[in-house]
Each structure stands twice: as C-alpha cells, then as structure tokens.
Amino acid sequence: MRKPKKYCPKITSLLASSDFKPGYISLARMRCKQWSCEYCSTKNADMWRAHLLETLCNQMSEKKWIFVTLTAPSWSHKNPLDSLRVLKTAWGKMYDKLRYLGDGRISYVMVYETHKSGSFHIHALVSLGEQYDLHEVEIVEGLSRQERIREEKRHPFCRWLKKKAVDVKAGWVCHVARIQEGPTGGDNARLAVGYVSKYLTKGSRGMEMPKRWRRLGTSQDIGSPKTKSKGGFSWAVRHVVTPDDTKRIDHYLISEGRLLEPSDFGDTGMYPGPEADE
Numbered sequence: 001m002r003k004p005k006k007y008c009p010k011i012t013s014l015l016a017s018s019d020f021k022p023g024y025i026s027l028a029r030m031r032c033k034q035w036s037c038e039y040c041s042t043k044n045a046d047m048w049r050a051h052l053l054e055t056l057c058n059q060m061s062e063k064k065w066i067f068v069t070l071t072a073p074s075w076s077h078k079n080p081l082d083s084l085r086v087l088k089t090a091w092g093k094m095y096d097k098l099r100y101l102g103d104g105r106i107s108y109v110m111v112y113e114t115h116k117s118g119s120f121h122i123h124a125l126v127s128l129g130e131q132y133d134l135h136e137v138e139i140v141e142g143l144s145r146q147e148r149i150r151e152e153k154r155h156p157f158c159r160w161l162k163k164k165a166v167d168v169k170a171g172w173v174c175h176v177a178r179i180q181e182g183p184t185g186g187d188n189a190r191l192a193v194g195y196v197s198k199y200l201t202k203g204s205r206g207m208e209m210p211k212r213w214r215r216l217g218t219s220q221d222i223g224s225p226k227t228k229s230k231g232g233f234s235w236a237v238r239h240v241v242t243p244d245d246t247k248r249i250d251h252y253l254i255s256e257g258r259l260l261e262p263s264d265f266g267d268t269g270m271y272p273g274p275e276a277d278e
Contacts, residue, residue, distance in 0.1 A: 005038050005039040006039075007029050007031070007039060007272070008029070008030070008031035008032050008037060008039045008040050009037070009038075009039065010031075010032040010034075010037060011030045011031055011032050012030075012239070012272050013030045013237050013238065013239050014027050014028065014029060014030065014237070014238045014239070014241070014272070015027070015028040015029075015030055015235045015236070015237060015238070016235065016236050016237075016238045017233050017234060017235045017236075018234070019233050019234060020233045020235075020254070021252050023249075023250075024249065024250050024251065024252040024259075025245075025249055025250070025251045025252065026251075026252045026254055027238070027241070027251055027252065027253050027254065027260070028235075028254045028255060029255060029272070030237075031043065035209075035215060044200070045197065045200035047225040048197070048200055048216070048224075048225055049193065049197045049200065050225070051223075051224065051225040051226075052109060052193045052196070052197065052222070053189070053190060053193050055222050055223070056189035056190075056192060056193055056222075057189040057190060057193075060107060060127070060189065060221075060222075061188070061189050063107060063127040063129070063189075064127065064128075064129025064130050064132075064133070064179070064181075064188070065125055065126065065127055065128075065129050065178075065179040065188070065189075065192040066125075066126050066128050066129055066132050066157070066176050066177065066178055066179065067123070067124070067125055067126075067176065067177045067178075067179060067192075067195045067196070068098075068122075068123070068124040068125075068126055068161065068174070068175070068176050069121060069122065069123055069124075069174055069175045069176075070087065070090065070091065070094065070121060070122040070124070070165060070170050070171070070174050071087075071119075071121040071122075071170065071171035071173045071174055072084075072086050072087050072090075072119050072120055072121060072170065072171050073086065073169065073170065073171045073172075074171065076119065077117055077118075077119040080114065080118040080119055080120060080208070081208075081210065083119040083120045084112065084120045084209070084210075084213075086169065086170070087112070087120050087121070087122055087170065088213075089168075089169070090165070090168040090169055090170035091110065091122055091124075091170075093167075093168035094164060094165070094168050094170065095108070097164050097167075097168070098126055098128060101128055101131050102127065102128055102131065106126055106127050106128060106219065107126070107127040107219045107221055107222055108124055108125060108126045108127065108217075108218065108219045108222070109124065109125045109196050109216065109217075109218050109219075109222060110122055110123070110124040110125075110216060110217045110218070111123050111124075111196060111199045111200060111215065111216040112209075112215050112216070113199050121171075123195075123196060123199050124196075125179075125192055125193075125195060125196045129178060129179065131157070132155070132157045132176070132178050133178070135155065135156045135157060137154075137155050137156065139151050139152065139155075139178070149175070149177075152175065152176065152177050152178075153175065155176070157176055158174075158175060158176045161174055161175075161176050162174055179191055179192045179195065200216070240270040240271065240272070241260065241270065241271045242265075242269065242270050242271075243262065243265055243269070246259075246260055
C-alpha cells in the first residue's frame with residue numbers, strides 16, 4: 001500500500017519569516033493547492049471541512065438544512081464537460097427558485113461530483129429545512145436507506161424539486177433529504193457538514209474541471225476558508241536551508257511545531273531534500 005504524501009510534490013520551496021516567531025526563522029512549506037494533487041486535495045478538503053464546521057456550528061447553529069442532489073439530463077451525458085456546463089447554468093436558475101422559498105435569503109454549500117459514467121451531478125446543502133417541515137410529512141424512523149429514499153421521493157418538496165429541475169433543464173432524477181435534527185443546533189450542523197464534506201475528496205483527483213471553474217461554491221454568508229492573517233509579518237521564499245543556516249539561528253517548522261534538526265537534512269545536506277517527499 002502506497003504511503004500518503006507528507007508534502008506537496010510539485011513545490012518544494014519554503015516560506016521563511018524572521019518575525020513570525022521572534023528569535024527564530026519560521027518555515028512553512030509551500031504547496032500548489034490544486035485539487036488534482038494527492039497531498040493538496042486532502043489539505044484543501046481539511047481546510048474546507050474545518051471552515052464549514054466553524055461557520056455552521058458557531059454562526060449558523062439555528063439553521064435547518066436539507067440536502068439536495070441535482071443531475072444532468074441524459075442528453076448531456078455523452079460529454080462530461082457538457083453535463084458540467086448544463087448543471088452550472090441549471091444551478092444558477094434553481095438557486096433563484098430556492099431563494100424565493102426562503103424569502104429571498106438562503107445559505108448553501110454546493111459541490112460537484114462525477115458519476116461512474118463521467119457525467120457530473122450536484123450535491124448541495126441548503127438552509128430550507130423549515131420550508132421542508134411546513135408540509136408536516138413525517139418520515140418514519142427505523143427505515144432502511146432504500147425505504148427512506150422512497151419515502152423522501154414522495155415528499156411534496158421533492159416532487160416540487162423534480163418539476164423545477166425540468167424547468168431549469170436539469171435532469172428529472174433528483175432528490176432532497178431533510179438533515180435529521182440532533183440534540184443541539186451544533187449537532188445538527190455537524191451532521192450537515194458530514195453530508196457534504198465527504199464529496200470534497202471523493203474522486204477529486206480524477207475530476208477534470210475547466211480552468212477557473214470552482215468545484216464547490218457557497219453563499220456569501222458562508223464564504224470560503226480564509227487565509228490566516230499575516231499580521232504584518234514579512235515572508236520570503238527560500239528554496240533550501242543548510243546546516244550552516246541553522247547554526248546561526250534556530251529554524252522553526254510551523255506545520256510540525258518543532259525546530260529543524262540535523263536528521264532533517266539527510267544525505268543531501270539541505271532541507272527540503274528529495275527524501276522529504278517520499
């Protein structure tokens with residue numbers, strides 16, 4: 001079994017700061033941040049998951065959520081990019097219809113996923129749980145997954161979604177599920193994040209997206225993971241560090257919370273060396 005990458009293999013340079021941690025040279029590994037990268041896709045997903053947990057649990061714990069799945073129409077399945085373009089347009093129109101149900105304001109997280117055939121579909125977390133509950137249709141607890149899906153398909157909200165999906169030229173095969181309530185709003189939010197976060201890395205490295213197309217989107221109030229404030233610290237790009245550098249001043253590895261040690265230089269006599277990417 002292949003070991004997971006410890007660092008981004010595409011960029012070996014370092015960011016160095018002399019004032020981030022006074023008295024030390026602080027080092028941070030640079031990365032390409034591409035979803036196609038084995039290392040960076042995992043880091044990207046971790047950052048998004050942490051951001052969504054923080055935002056939904058601490059800032060939006062009172063919201064009630066539904067989980068929406070939209071598919072591309074069958075005529076667009078021959079070319080995956082065609083299905084993606086159709087879905088992107090359809091989601092923009094569907095968002096307007098969903099927002100109307102929410103009195104003009106809704107929160108959402110939307111991610112793309114590819115089917116085995118290569119065609120795309122959309123999974124979205126939307127803050128319309130209260131509108132779903134207005135129909136007062138109770139989904140019986142204790143059902144198997146397949147039985148529950150059959151019951152959800154009979155729900156008036158799901159039937160409404162199917163009709164609107166056809167109107168916006170998405171596929172008829174679509175679904176909406178109510179995120180189950182936990183004992184607290186935070187529990188509910190964590191469950192909601194779990195629904196969507198599993199798709200952040202699922203097949204992400206094999207998913208070909210056009211340049212400058214985002215593979216997930218959010219409403220403005222949710223936003224995206226914020227880069228940590230530099231706080232006025234100055235950073236410079238360093239390609240390598242040598243033992244002589246560490247003798248003059250200790251070098252602190254931010255990501256690992258420790259000082260650079262002689263063993264980190266390996267046979268190359270510099271850090272990072274090729275062994276760091278194994």
